[in-house]
Amino acid sequence: MDGKTFLKALETNNSKIINQIYQKNFFSIKNFILQNKGSIEDAEDVFQKALLQIAVRLKRENFEINTSFDGFLYTVCRNLWRRELNKNKNRVTNNEVVERVSEERENAEAYLEIKKQELFIEKMGKLSENCKHILNLFFAKLSYAEILTKTEYSSETVIRQRVFKCKKKLTELIKSDTRYLKLAAI
Incomplete structure (x- = not known):
């Protein structure tokens, strides 16, 4: 299957093809996150967030992936995890304070990273x-x-x-x- 099929599946919430995306890609994402101070739960969260962000972006604008879908998804996950590590590195732990992370801000940052990555890949x-x-x-x-x-x-x-x-x-x-x-x- 090509990237267009996977994008369409995310857009239409086709669980059969989305399951194939998980089976094909989750192992490499999990390995990356485990090698970079993460857990299996972190990998599951990042993978889910990446799919969600791609789906949200598809609803906002029609875009195409000029590389493989697997590579694109891996890059989105890698960027999400690096941002998470950076956020945790700069976070001061205080058990009495509950941090609120704006979902909208997080999506905006992910969108910006995807746009930068697309420009990088195009010029590469x-x-x-x-x-x-x-x-x-x-x-x-x-x-x-x-x-x-x-x-x-x-x-x-x-x-x-x-x-x-x-x-x-x-x-x-x-x-x-x-x-x-x-x-x-x-």
């Missing part, structure tokens, strides 16, 4: 195949030595220079887009 797609390959390895947190084994470059120094040039090109592409200024202003 405009890079050369070589740059895409190098940056995907770099963003997957592989060391320069590991990248060297997966490419035909002669040294780690050459890879560092290539990563720098590709990141610079990607940054220029992103910053030259009018949507970047709008997203940065929010």
Whole structure:
């Protein structure tokens, strides 16, 4: 099934296909969250929130996913979890105070992150195949030595220079887009 089918299922609340989304994607999300200071319950919450936010966004605006649905969902979940970790890092614990998190604010932040991610993915797609390959390895947190084994470059120094040039090109592409200024202003 393609991304359009999954998006339609979320929009129409098709439980059969939504169950397939869970079966296909939850394991990788759970592993990511468990490896990053979370629990199974956290993974379930984040996964549910991600699906809900995508569904809410679909109702607000019609959008398409230009990458795989699985990758898009993983990115949304990863961003939600990182935001949750950052929120907890900055939170002062006081048992007598009950914090209220605005659902609307949380959805707005998620929407903004999705828009930023879409811009990033779109501009990444405009890079050369070589740059895409190098940056995907770099963003997957592989060391320069590991990248060297997966490419035909002669040294780690050459890879560092290539990563720098590709990141610079990607940054220029992103910053030259009018949507970047709008997203940065929010």
